[in-house]
Amino acid sequence: MRDTTLPGRANGPAPNLQRIVPVAPRRGIAMPHGLQKLAGLLFLIVLWVIATSRGWIAFELLPAPWDIWHALVELIVKGELGTAMALSLRRVAIGFAIGFSTGVLLAVPSGLLRAGEALIDAPVQMIRTMPWAGLVPLLLIWFGIDEEPKIALVALAVVFPVYFNLFAGIRNVDQGLVEAAQTLGFSRAELILHVVLPGALPTALVGLRYALGSAWLALVFAEQVNSQGGLGYLVTFAREVYRTDIIVVCLIIYALLGLAADLGVRAFEKGLLSWRPAFRAR
Numbered sequence: 001m002r003d004t005t006l007p008g009r010a011n012g013p014a015p016n017l018q019r020i021v022p023v024a025p026r027r028g029i030a031m032p033h034g035l036q037k038l039a040g041l042l043f044l045i046v047l048w049v050i051a052t053s054r055g056w057i058a059f060e061l062l063p064a065p066w067d068i069w070h071a072l073v074e075l076i077v078k079g080e081l082g083t084a085m086a087l088s089l090r091r092v093a094i095g096f097a098i099g100f101s102t103g104v105l106l107a108v109p110s111g112l113l114r115a116g117e118a119l120i121d122a123p124v125q126m127i128r129t130m131p132w133a134g135l136v137p138l139l140l141i142w143f144g145i146d147e148e149p150k151i152a153l154v155a156l157a158v159v160f161p162v163y164f165n166l167f168a169g170i171r172n173v174d175q176g177l178v179e180a181a182q183t184l185g186f187s188r189a190e191l192i193l194h195v196v197l198p199g200a201l202p203t204a205l206v207g208l209r210y211a212l213g214s215a216w217l218a219l220v221f222a223e224q225v226n227s228q229g230g231l232g233y234l235v236t237f238a239r240e241v242y243r244t245d246i247i248v249v250c251l252i253i254y255a256l257l258g259l260a261a262d263l264g265v266r267a268f269e270k271g272l273l274s275w276r277p278a279f280r281a282r
Contacts, residue, residue: 045065048062048064048065049064049065052064052065059244060242060244061244062244062248063244063245063248067245068245068248068249068252070245071243071245071246071248071249072249075234075246075249080234081234081249081253083229084229084230084231084233084234084250085231085253085257087229087230088219088223088230088231088232088257089257091147091150091151091154091219091222091223091230092154092215092216092219094151094154095150095151095152095153095154095155095157095158095215095218095219096154096155096158096211096212096215098151098155098158099154099155099156099157099158099159099162099211099215100158100162100208100211102155102159103158103159103160103161103162103163103166103207103211104162104166106120106124106159106163107162107163107164107166107167107170108166108170110124110163110167111166111167111169111170111171111200112170112192112196121167124159124160124163127156128160135153135156136149136153136225139152139153140225149222149225150219150222150223150225150227153218153219153221153222154215154218154219154222156218157211157214157215157217157218158211158212158214158215158218160214161207161208161210161211161214162204162207162208162211163207164207165203165204165206165207165208165210166200166203166204166207168203169199169200169201169202169203169204169207170196170197170199170200172199172200172203173195173196173199173200174199177195177199178191178195178196181194181195201272202269205265205268205269205272208265209262209265209266212258212261212262212265213258213262216254216257216258216261219231219232219254220232220235220254223235223236224236231250231253231254232250234246234250235247235250235251238250
């Protein structure tokens with residue numbers, strides 16, 4: 001009779017095999033996801049209320065939240081806030097559109113072609129290192145003191161995040177996907193449209209988020225230089241009359257507008273990249 005015992009295994013009863021079940025992650029106190037995101041902000045507001053109500057922080061340094069609210073209501077009733085926000089949003093929209101389109105037009109040939117990189121990348125790197133404050137006098141000479149230098153400054157702040165992230169996304173596309181597309185007979189145009197650009201999209205969207213943040217930062221600076229309107233003009237006026245409450249109101253509005261823009265891009269990114277699996281924090 002043939003021995004069917006496996007080599008190196010003694011005769012005897014079969015081992016009792018048990019299925020390994022992964023341990024479920026330990027969960028803390030259940031809290032709505034939206035409230036978790038606001039926990040840090042609420043904590044800072046509570047500290048702010050306590051510090052101002054007990055007199056630990058002088059009004060001249062940082063007004064209390066209720067003083068900020070009164071200043072906000074005052075600006076709304078007078079109509080100054082709506083006019084300033086409309087003008088600031090217009091500057092950001094135009095500057096962002098110009099900067100975004102310019103960044104894409106520079107990044108695509110630079111990322112796809114060696115000749116494009118040789119002609120474009122070095123000048124962009126040089127301009128990127130120039131400080132914004134040093135460009136303001138030149139922009140004023142070129143465009144005057146109207147809207148053009150402010151829009152140009154916002155556009156410059158947007159170009160570089162868009163360019164560098166899209167360039168990096170194009171160059172970091174998986175080479176295996178490129179070779180597979182070439183094996184399937186994709187033309188150069190089909191390879192770019194169906195493989196390279198979709199592969200670069202996640203990194204490009206990160207650049208879009210950075211570009212929106214940079215646009216608002218540039219606007220804060222631009223609107224305080226020879227400006228006759230906008231949120232930055234309100235900040236300058238409030239500084240001259242020592243109205244720290246109005247300054248804080250304008251800064252909070254800047255922050256909320258920037259946050260709203262970032263959340264909009266993240267929602268757009270979530271829908272556009274639904275095909276892409278990603279790590280989920282617990």
